[in-house]
Amino acid sequence: MRQPEPLNPIDELRLFLDFAVPLCGAEMAHNLKRWGHSREQAENWLRAEAERAGGSLGENGDILQFSDGRPRSGRAQGRVVRTASELARGVAAAALLAQLGGKRGVEAFGGFYGVTAGPTEADSARVGDRRTM
Numbered sequence: 001m002r003q004p005e006p007l008n009p010i011d012e013l014r015l016f017l018d019f020a021v022p023l024c025g026a027e028m029a030h031n032l033k034r035w036g037h038s039r040e041q042a043e044n045w046l047r048a049e050a051e052r053a054g055g056s057l058g059e060n061g062d063i064l065q066f067s068d069g070r071p072r073s074g075r076a077q078g079r080v081v082r083t084a085s086e087l088a089r090g091v092a093a094a095a096l097l098a099q100l101g102g103k104r105g106v107e108a109f110g111g112f113y114g115v116t117a118g119p120t121e122a123d124s125a126r127v128g129d130r131r132t133m
Contacts, residue, residue, distance in 0.1 A: 009065055014109055017088055021113045024092035032096075043100060046093040053090020056083050 001103070007015065032042045057064075060083040063076075072080055095105040095114040105114010 010109075013084070014125060016084060016112055017054065017109060017113070018111055020085075020088035021092045024089045025095055026076075028089070028092055028096055039100065043097060045103070046097045046100075050095035050097065052092045053086045053093070056086040057090070107126055 028046070030047070037045065060079055063080050064083055064087070091106065091108045091113055094108070098104070098106050099114060103114070106114055107113075
């Protein structure tokens, strides 16, 4: 049986971001609440996180986009992991900044990151159906 072809690097990055950005955003929101930052301090910290991610992406973005498919180890693997992690944190920080500004979130790399729509009437009807079972 033939194995499926691996995803291209862009699709792999999107899949990673779809998983990692909400986790980073939740961690950042938790930390900001725990630290008790003022709104201005929170915005400054989030802006710095987003800017750090932009710098990392500018310096190392090619290793995320252009891959020959070979496994990485050592310093090369660390660089990929660090860049991807900083990118996820930066997108999460940008989404939180957008939310502080009254927006739902941000679009990045073909995905939306931020607050999703609330429960619909159909969802609440399903909850009601469960109680009667």
